[in-house]
Amino acid sequence: MKSLEERILKDGVIINNDILKVDSFLNHQIDVALARNLAKEITETFKGYGVNKILTIETSGIAFAYAVAQEMGDLPLVFAKKSKSATVGNDVYTSQVKSFTRNLVSQITVSNKYMKPSDTVLIVDDFLAEGNAAFGLLDICRQAGAKVVGVAVAIEKGFQGGRNRLEAEGLKVYSGANVKEFKDNKPVF
Amino acid sequence: MKSLEERILKDGVIINNDILKVDSFLNHQIDVALARNLAKEITETFKGYGVNKILTIETSGIAFAYAVAQEMGDLPLVFAKKSKSATVGNDVYTSQVKSFTRNLVSQITVSNKYMKPSDTVLIVDDFLAEGNAAFGLLDICRQAGAKVVGVAVAIEKGFQGGRNRLEAEGLKVYSGANVKEFKDNKPVF
Numbered sequence: 055m056k057s058l059e060e061r062i063l064k065d066g067v068i069i070n071n072d073i074l075k076v077d078s079f080l081n082h083q084i085d086v087a088l089a090r091n092l093a094k095e096i097t098e099t100f101k102g103y104g105v106n107k108i109l110t111i112e113t114s115g116i117a118f119a120y121a122v123a124q125e126m127g128d129l130p131l132v133f134a135k136k137s138k139s140a141t142v143g144n145d146v147y148t149s150q151v152k153s154f155t156r157n158l159v160s161q162i163t164v165s166n167k168y169m170k171p172s173d174t175v176l177i178v179d180d181f182l183a184e185g186n187a188a189f190g191l192l193d194i195c196r197q198a199g200a201k202v203v204g205v206a207v208a209i210e211k212g213f214q215g216g217r218n219r220l221e222a223e224g225l226k227v228y229s230g231a232n233v234k235e236f237k238d239n240k241p242v243f
Numbered sequence: 244m245k246s247l248e249e250r251i252l253k254d255g256v257i258i259n260n261d262i263l264k265v266d267s268f269l270n271h272q273i274d275v276a277l278a279r280n281l282a283k284e285i286t287e288t289f290k291g292y293g294v295n296k297i298l299t300i301e302t303s304g305i306a307f308a309y310a311v312a313q314e315m316g317d318l319p320l321v322f323a324k325k326s327k328s329a330t331v332g333n334d335v336y337t338s339q340v341k342s343f344t345r346n347l348v349s350q351i352t353v354s355n356k357y358m359k360p361s362d363t364v365l366i367v368d369d370f371l372a373e374g375n376a377a378f379g380l381l382d383i384c385r386q387a388g389a390k391v392v393g394v395a396v397a398i399e400k401g402f403q404g405g406r407n408r409l410e411a412e413g414l415k416v417y418s419g420a421n422v423k424e425f426k427d428n429k430p431v432f
Contacts, residue, residue, distance in 0.1 A: 078356065128279075
């Protein structure tokens with residue numbers, strides 16, 4: 055989406071030629087209108103796929119995933135939790151996710167009440183890099199017997215291989231902006 | 244809001260006569276339409292207060308706060324982070340918040356880029372119990388010189404004193420449902 059690419063060029067900050075910081079509109083402060091416009095494109099992209107549930111992972115994917123869930127017709131939105139909470143029971147599916155930006159492995163959980171064999175799932179997140187978060191969520195859906203049709207993210211870092219890994223699993227991948235490389239400390243789309 | 248009270252009675256689970264678990268529609272799986280209906284009431288409640296920014300705290304407040312930010316006219320939504328991330332710089336306001344359900348103290352941070360003296364803030368969260376999260380967010384706004392007009396939550400546990408503490412600070416408090424007590428393992432509104 056052109057407006058997202060322009061926004062990244064205007065407000066994105068590149069750290070260590072590696073991490074793209076978009077705190078001002080996606081990760082810490084959220085531009086609601088931008089998220090909704092992306093959600094409209096995602097809704098168009100996955101029309102006819104029979105999606106009945108949106109799955110994301112805390113924290114920074116939640117606001118964007120909410121926009122998608124609403125735009126696709128007020129679908130239920132489930133977010134995987136990163137640690138066992140006092141208010142989550144033991145009847146959960148779990149998987150492991152390595153965070154690219156934080157360089158640590160988290161356990162993620164989804165209650166077995168909210169993921170079922172009858173579910174057709176679209177995985178939504180803010181970023182796609184190596185695809186680790188998406189694979190963790192895919193693992194949980196498969197444990198539950200749910201079908202996953204695709205992965206939709208705001209920003210893809212195309213040089214980190216996540217898309218290829220996901221497409222090899224038969225998933226359709228959407229990104230609002232695909233950063234092919236960082237050159238002279240600028241993203242190239 | 245009547246529909247929220249009914250939903251709590253139908254799907255809420257009380258743990259240890261203390262914690263109200265609403266994982267099925269607010270905290271783990273989110274009912275988008277319900278969040279939007281609450282957001283409409285909040286927009287009505289704070290009409291004329293000049294709110295130009297929504298502030299919440301990760302994790303479970305984010306989806307609900309997104310609904311409010313959108314309903315109030317696509318306001319910027321900022322969520323306080325619970326730990327220092329590799330992608331948050333050092334120029335942050337910080338405060339401490341004790342979680343009632345998890346019984347631990349977290350450091351929360353907001354970048355000084357996203358909270359300014361020109362901001363008129365509505366604090367939004369999923370729950371109000373003792374008011375600790377709201378006070379942490381209020382503290383951060385005051386450090387930034389921003390004005391806070393009120394606190395809006397989906398569910399209040401009225402017997403835990405948060406509302407009184409916040410009203411004593413001159414804030415207007417909205418809750419979609421106010422649980423006055425738990426009786427025979429049922430919430431009473």
